[in-house]
Amino acid sequence: MRFDRQIQMPQIGEQGQQRLAEASVTVIGAGGIGSPALTYLACAGVGHIRVVDSEAVNEADLNRQFLYGAGALGKSKAHAACARLGADYPDLVFEPVAERITAQEAARLIGRPQVIVDCVDTIEARLAVNAYAMRAGLPLVEGGVAGFGGFAMAIDSASPCLECVMPPVKLKERESPVLGAAAGVIGSLEAIECVKILLGIGRPLYGKMLKYDGLRCRFTLIDLHINERCTQPHTGACDAAPARA
Ligand SMILES: [Zn+2]
DSSP: TTTTTHSSTTHHHHHHHHHTTOOOEEEOOOOOHHHHHHHHHHHTTEEEEEEEOOOBBOOOTTTTTTTGGGGGGSSBBHHHHHHHHHOOTTTTTEEEEEEETTTTTTTHHHOOEEEEEOOOOOOOHHHHHHHHHHHHHHOOOEEEEBBTTTEEEEEEEOOTTTGTTTTTTTOOTOOOOHHHHHHHHHHHHHHHHHHHHHTTTTOOOTTTEEETTTTTEEEEEEEEOOTTTTOSSOOOSSSOOOOOO
Protein backbone atom coordinates (compact mmCIF):
# COMPACT_ATOMS: atom_id res chain seq x y z
CA MET A 1 0.00 0.00 0.00
CA ARG A 2 2.80 2.41 0.81
CA PHE A 3 4.01 2.53 -2.78
CA ASP A 4 0.60 2.27 -4.41
CA ARG A 5 0.62 5.75 -5.96
CA GLN A 6 3.82 5.08 -7.86
CA ILE A 7 2.94 1.46 -8.72
CA GLN A 8 -0.06 2.90 -10.57
CA MET A 9 2.31 4.47 -13.10
CA PRO A 10 2.80 2.23 -16.15
CA GLN A 11 6.53 3.01 -16.14
CA ILE A 12 6.85 1.40 -12.70
CA GLY A 13 4.05 -1.10 -11.98
CA GLU A 14 4.41 -4.12 -9.69
CA GLN A 15 7.45 -5.33 -11.60
CA GLY A 16 9.27 -2.01 -11.31
CA GLN A 17 8.47 -1.77 -7.62
CA GLN A 18 9.97 -5.22 -7.10
CA ARG A 19 13.04 -4.12 -9.01
CA LEU A 20 13.39 -1.09 -6.73
CA ALA A 21 12.98 -3.31 -3.67
CA GLU A 22 15.91 -5.43 -4.87
CA ALA A 23 18.05 -2.43 -5.89
CA SER A 24 21.18 -1.17 -4.17
CA VAL A 25 22.33 2.45 -4.17
CA THR A 26 25.20 4.22 -2.43
CA VAL A 27 24.56 7.86 -1.51
CA ILE A 28 27.66 9.86 -0.67
CA GLY A 29 26.98 12.89 1.48
CA ALA A 30 24.01 13.02 3.85
CA GLY A 31 23.79 16.83 4.02
CA GLY A 32 21.66 19.44 2.28
CA ILE A 33 21.35 17.55 -1.03
CA GLY A 34 21.66 14.13 0.58
CA SER A 35 18.69 14.68 2.91
CA PRO A 36 16.10 15.02 0.11
CA ALA A 37 17.88 12.51 -2.14
CA LEU A 38 17.95 9.86 0.61
CA THR A 39 14.40 10.60 1.68
CA TYR A 40 13.00 10.26 -1.83
CA LEU A 41 15.01 7.12 -2.59
CA ALA A 42 13.53 5.59 0.56
CA CYS A 43 10.07 6.90 -0.44
CA ALA A 44 10.54 5.13 -3.80
CA GLY A 45 11.27 1.88 -1.96
CA VAL A 46 14.92 1.36 -2.94
CA GLY A 47 15.76 -1.79 -0.98
CA HIS A 48 19.38 -1.28 0.05
CA ILE A 49 20.84 2.19 0.60
CA ARG A 50 24.39 2.75 1.82
CA VAL A 51 25.01 6.20 3.31
CA VAL A 52 28.60 7.48 3.31
CA ASP A 53 29.34 10.59 5.37
CA SER A 54 32.18 11.23 7.83
CA GLU A 55 30.76 14.39 9.41
CA ALA A 56 28.78 15.02 12.57
CA VAL A 57 25.61 17.12 12.67
CA ASN A 58 26.17 20.74 13.70
CA GLU A 59 23.69 23.52 14.27
CA ALA A 60 24.34 25.30 10.95
CA ASP A 61 23.18 22.13 9.15
CA LEU A 62 19.69 22.08 10.61
CA ASN A 63 18.10 24.70 8.32
CA ARG A 64 18.28 22.38 5.31
CA GLN A 65 19.47 18.93 6.43
CA PHE A 66 16.03 17.88 7.54
CA LEU A 67 16.94 14.30 8.36
CA TYR A 68 18.30 15.68 11.63
CA GLY A 69 16.64 17.39 14.55
CA ALA A 70 18.27 19.15 17.48
CA GLY A 71 18.61 15.77 19.20
CA ALA A 72 21.09 14.65 16.53
CA LEU A 73 23.60 17.47 17.18
CA GLY A 74 27.10 16.03 17.44
CA LYS A 75 26.07 12.63 16.13
CA SER A 76 27.40 10.94 12.99
CA LYS A 77 25.29 11.99 9.98
CA ALA A 78 25.62 8.55 8.39
CA HIS A 79 24.32 6.81 11.52
CA ALA A 80 21.66 9.42 12.33
CA ALA A 81 20.33 9.39 8.74
CA CYS A 82 20.14 5.59 8.69
CA ALA A 83 18.44 5.49 12.10
CA ARG A 84 15.84 8.06 11.03
CA LEU A 85 15.10 6.44 7.65
CA GLY A 86 15.21 2.94 9.12
CA ALA A 87 12.52 3.90 11.65
CA ASP A 88 10.27 5.21 8.87
CA TYR A 89 11.02 2.39 6.40
CA PRO A 90 11.63 -0.80 8.40
CA ASP A 91 11.46 -3.00 5.28
CA LEU A 92 14.43 -1.24 3.65
CA VAL A 93 18.08 -1.75 4.58
CA PHE A 94 20.17 1.32 5.44
CA GLU A 95 23.89 0.87 5.89
CA PRO A 96 25.89 3.72 7.50
CA VAL A 97 29.54 4.29 6.58
CA ALA A 98 30.96 7.12 8.71
CA GLU A 99 34.18 7.62 6.79
CA ARG A 100 35.53 10.33 4.51
CA ILE A 101 35.64 9.62 0.79
CA THR A 102 39.14 9.68 -0.67
CA ALA A 103 40.49 8.43 -3.99
CA GLN A 104 42.33 5.64 -2.18
CA GLU A 105 39.33 4.43 -0.17
CA ALA A 106 36.53 5.05 -2.68
CA ALA A 107 36.22 1.41 -3.79
CA ARG A 108 35.89 0.09 -0.23
CA LEU A 109 33.56 2.84 0.97
CA ILE A 110 31.25 2.95 -2.06
CA GLY A 111 31.20 -0.77 -2.84
CA ARG A 112 29.42 -2.02 -5.96
CA PRO A 113 25.88 -0.62 -5.91
CA GLN A 114 23.73 -0.44 -9.06
CA VAL A 115 23.88 3.36 -8.96
CA ILE A 116 26.06 5.86 -7.08
CA VAL A 117 24.40 9.14 -6.04
CA ASP A 118 26.90 11.86 -5.23
CA CYS A 119 25.76 14.60 -2.84
CA VAL A 120 29.13 15.78 -1.50
CA ASP A 121 30.27 19.37 -1.26
CA THR A 122 33.96 19.38 -2.17
CA ILE A 123 35.60 19.18 -5.58
CA GLU A 124 38.19 16.72 -4.28
CA ALA A 125 35.52 14.26 -3.12
CA ARG A 126 33.50 14.69 -6.33
CA LEU A 127 36.50 13.84 -8.48
CA ALA A 128 37.34 10.81 -6.31
CA VAL A 129 33.77 9.51 -6.69
CA ASN A 130 33.78 10.26 -10.44
CA ALA A 131 37.09 8.42 -10.94
CA TYR A 132 35.87 5.35 -9.03
CA ALA A 133 32.55 5.25 -10.91
CA MET A 134 34.34 5.46 -14.26
CA ARG A 135 36.92 2.83 -13.29
CA ALA A 136 34.30 0.46 -11.85
CA GLY A 137 31.83 0.98 -14.71
CA LEU A 138 29.04 2.09 -12.36
CA PRO A 139 26.44 4.74 -13.24
CA LEU A 140 26.79 7.95 -11.25
CA VAL A 141 24.28 10.71 -10.55
CA GLU A 142 26.00 13.96 -9.70
CA GLY A 143 24.61 17.21 -8.33
CA GLY A 144 25.71 20.43 -6.70
CA VAL A 145 24.08 23.50 -5.26
CA ALA A 146 25.03 27.12 -4.58
CA GLY A 147 22.85 30.06 -3.62
CA PHE A 148 19.40 29.77 -5.22
CA GLY A 149 20.34 27.12 -7.78
CA GLY A 150 22.48 24.20 -8.77
CA PHE A 151 22.96 21.45 -11.32
CA ALA A 152 22.41 17.74 -11.85
CA MET A 153 23.89 15.29 -14.37
CA ALA A 154 24.19 11.56 -14.96
CA ILE A 155 27.42 9.82 -15.92
CA ASP A 156 28.35 6.44 -17.31
CA SER A 157 31.40 5.13 -19.13
CA ALA A 158 29.96 6.15 -22.50
CA SER A 159 29.04 9.69 -21.46
CA PRO A 160 31.07 12.78 -20.57
CA CYS A 161 32.15 12.58 -16.92
CA LEU A 162 32.65 15.19 -14.23
CA GLU A 163 36.33 15.58 -15.11
CA CYS A 164 35.33 16.27 -18.74
CA VAL A 165 33.35 19.35 -17.74
CA MET A 166 35.89 20.81 -15.36
CA PRO A 167 37.10 23.49 -15.17
CA PRO A 168 34.38 25.17 -17.32
CA VAL A 169 31.77 24.36 -14.71
CA LYS A 170 32.44 26.10 -11.44
CA LEU A 171 31.57 23.74 -8.63
CA LYS A 172 30.54 24.81 -5.21
CA GLU A 173 33.21 25.07 -2.57
CA ARG A 174 32.61 23.95 0.97
CA GLU A 175 30.58 26.31 3.14
CA SER A 176 29.24 28.36 0.23
CA PRO A 177 25.88 29.98 0.98
CA VAL A 178 22.79 28.09 -0.07
CA LEU A 179 19.03 28.33 0.27
CA GLY A 180 17.72 25.10 1.83
CA ALA A 181 14.97 24.74 -0.76
CA ALA A 182 17.51 24.91 -3.63
CA ALA A 183 19.28 21.89 -2.12
CA GLY A 184 15.83 20.28 -1.99
CA VAL A 185 15.35 20.79 -5.74
CA ILE A 186 18.73 19.31 -6.65
CA GLY A 187 18.45 16.38 -4.22
CA SER A 188 15.01 15.57 -5.62
CA LEU A 189 16.34 15.70 -9.19
CA GLU A 190 19.13 13.29 -8.22
CA ALA A 191 16.62 10.86 -6.69
CA ILE A 192 14.49 10.95 -9.87
CA GLU A 193 17.55 10.30 -12.05
CA CYS A 194 18.57 7.38 -9.83
CA VAL A 195 15.11 5.79 -10.01
CA LYS A 196 15.06 6.18 -13.83
CA ILE A 197 18.45 4.50 -14.15
CA LEU A 198 17.48 1.66 -11.79
CA LEU A 199 14.31 0.99 -13.80
CA GLY A 200 15.73 1.69 -17.26
CA ILE A 201 12.99 4.21 -18.00
CA GLY A 202 12.90 7.72 -19.47
CA ARG A 203 15.99 9.60 -20.53
CA PRO A 204 18.56 9.94 -17.77
CA LEU A 205 20.82 13.01 -17.86
CA TYR A 206 23.68 11.17 -19.57
CA GLY A 207 25.69 13.66 -21.62
CA LYS A 208 23.60 16.54 -20.29
CA MET A 209 23.73 18.96 -17.42
CA LEU A 210 20.49 20.34 -16.06
CA LYS A 211 21.18 23.73 -14.49
CA TYR A 212 18.65 25.35 -12.20
CA ASP A 213 18.51 29.08 -11.53
CA GLY A 214 15.94 29.63 -8.81
CA LEU A 215 16.17 33.41 -8.89
CA ARG A 216 15.30 33.57 -12.60
CA CYS A 217 12.93 30.56 -12.50
CA ARG A 218 14.97 28.88 -15.22
CA PHE A 219 15.99 25.29 -15.97
CA THR A 220 18.63 24.99 -18.73
CA LEU A 221 19.63 21.69 -20.35
CA ILE A 222 23.22 21.82 -21.60
CA ASP A 223 24.78 19.25 -23.97
CA LEU A 224 28.13 17.97 -22.68
CA HIS A 225 30.97 16.40 -24.66
CA ILE A 226 33.78 14.03 -23.78
CA ASN A 227 36.91 16.11 -23.24
CA GLU A 228 39.89 14.61 -25.06
CA ARG A 229 42.12 15.68 -22.20
CA CYS A 230 40.05 13.79 -19.63
CA THR A 231 42.11 11.12 -17.86
CA GLN A 232 39.14 8.81 -17.12
CA PRO A 233 38.39 5.71 -19.21
CA HIS A 234 35.49 6.42 -21.57
CA THR A 235 35.02 2.87 -22.71
CA GLY A 236 31.32 2.31 -23.31
CA ALA A 237 28.04 1.90 -21.48
CA CYS A 238 28.20 0.80 -17.86
CA ASP A 239 27.54 -2.84 -17.00
CA ALA A 240 24.89 -1.90 -14.49
CA ALA A 241 23.21 0.77 -16.61
CA PRO A 242 20.04 -0.34 -18.40
CA ALA A 243 19.65 0.54 -22.07
CA ARG A 244 19.04 4.19 -22.78
CA ALA A 245 15.61 5.27 -23.84
ZN1 LIG B 1 35.72 12.32 -18.69
